[in-house]
Amino acid sequence: MSKSLTVLTPAETVACCSPLSREPLSRPQAEQVAPLLKALADPVRLRLMSLVASHEGGEACVCDLNDAFDLSQPTISHHLKVLHQAGLLDRSKRGVWVYYRARTEALTDLGALIGNPSA
Amino acid sequence: MSKSLTVLTPAETVACCSPLSREPLSRPQAEQVAPLLKALADPVRLRLMSLVASHEGGEACVCDLNDAFDLSQPTISHHLKVLHQAGLLDRSKRGVWVYYRARTEALTDLGALIGNPSA
DNA sequence: CATCAATATTGACAGACGTCGATGCGTCGT
DNA sequence: ACGACGCATCGACGTCTGTCAATATTGATG
Numbered sequence: 001m002s003k004s005l006t007v008l009t010p011a012e013t014v015a016c017c018s019p020l021s022r023e024p025l026s027r028p029q030a031e032q033v034a035p036l037l038k039a040l041a042d043p044v045r046l047r048l049m050s051l052v053a054s055h056e057g058g059e060a061c062v063c064d065l066n067d068a069f070d071l072s073q074p075t076i077s078h079h080l081k082v083l084h085q086a087g088l089l090d091r092s093k094r095g096v097w098v099y100y101r102a103r104t105e106a107l108t109d110l111g112a113l114i115g116n117p118s119a
Numbered sequence: 120m121s122k123s124l125t126v127l128t129p130a131e132t133v134a135c136c137s138p139l140s141r142e143p144l145s146r147p148q149a150e151q152v153a154p155l156l157k158a159l160a161d162p163v164r165l166r167l168m169s170l171v172a173s174h175e176g177g178e179a180c181v182c183d184l185n186d187a188f189d190l191s192q193p194t195i196s197h198h199l200k201v202l203h204q205a206g207l208l209d210r211s212k213r214g215v216w217v218y219y220r221a222r223t224e225a226l227t228d229l230g231a232l233i234g235n236p237s238a
Numbered sequence: 239c240a241t242c243a244a245t246a247t248t249g250a251c252a253g254a255c256g257t258c259g260a261t262g263c264g265t266c267g268t
Numbered sequence: 269a270c271g272a273c274g275c276a277t278c279g280a281c282g283t284c285t286g287t288c289a290a291t292a293t294t295g296a297t298g
Binding site for chain 4: 062063066073074076077078080081093095096097098
């Protein structure tokens with residue numbers, strides 16, 4: 001898969017928008033932000049994100065994550081891929097194990113876009 | 120449709136959760152928050168929310184909103200209903216016109232849940 | 239009351255989404 | 269080299285979602 005230098009993940013484009021209540025979002029802006037929210041808009045992915053983000057070092061092993069759900073391993077893998085492709089999780093393989101790390105700046109930017117009444 | 124006294128909209132249940140990075144979201148919590156994000160996770164609804172929230176008085180008439188999109192009137196009506204049922208928009212009918220008002224506390228709570236690194 | 243204008247509801251349809259079982263692919267012990 | 273394990277990918281399935289045209293509903297107006 002191509003990972004060209006100039007390609008930004010959805011999460012990396014969010015910091016540029018002022019909050020929802022500040023001024024109307026343009027159509028292109030909305031189309032950039034929506035996929036990020038879509039990635040979070042699932043109970044399983046929300047818990048995954050929260051598990052990773054709140055884990056020691058902001059990092060968690062897939063092996064731990066699988067056990068926290070009653071879902072099949074491919075399903076968890078799918079959800080992690082969605083979060084990763086949205087730019088909300090970083091992936092790093094160490095030996096046999098794969099670790100996912102939360103992109104806290106992405107979460108911060110997104111939270112500010114949605115909820116920040118000032119700024 | 121029933122609007123019993125004890126029924127809370129999804130948006131009204133969010134303030135109770137600590138932020139994603141603070142501690143793992145429980146399954147019930149995730150299932151309460153996800154519908155809210157789902158309601159926002161659409162480019163049209165994001166722009167609608169932003170248009171209403173940034174409008175003078177935090178309120179906008181449907182007639183104005185329709186013109187901001189290339190979509191049919193029923194489609195806009197549908198999206199507004201989704202946002203309203205999620206508890207992100209308040210609806211008030213005045214004469215023939217319907218006005219939607221943004222629930223800024225809901226947005227603030229949701230933003231804090233997603234992005235607030237402290238709190 | 240008849241009509242018109244502003245929104246909402248309904249029914250239909252194509253496409254997206256969440257889930258699973260089966261399978262593939264690296265990596266570590268033995 | 270081989271087998272076992274951790275994780276990803278594939279293909280398939282049912283369900284949910286965004287959109288529209290058609291129609292209903294509600295309120296103002298003549």
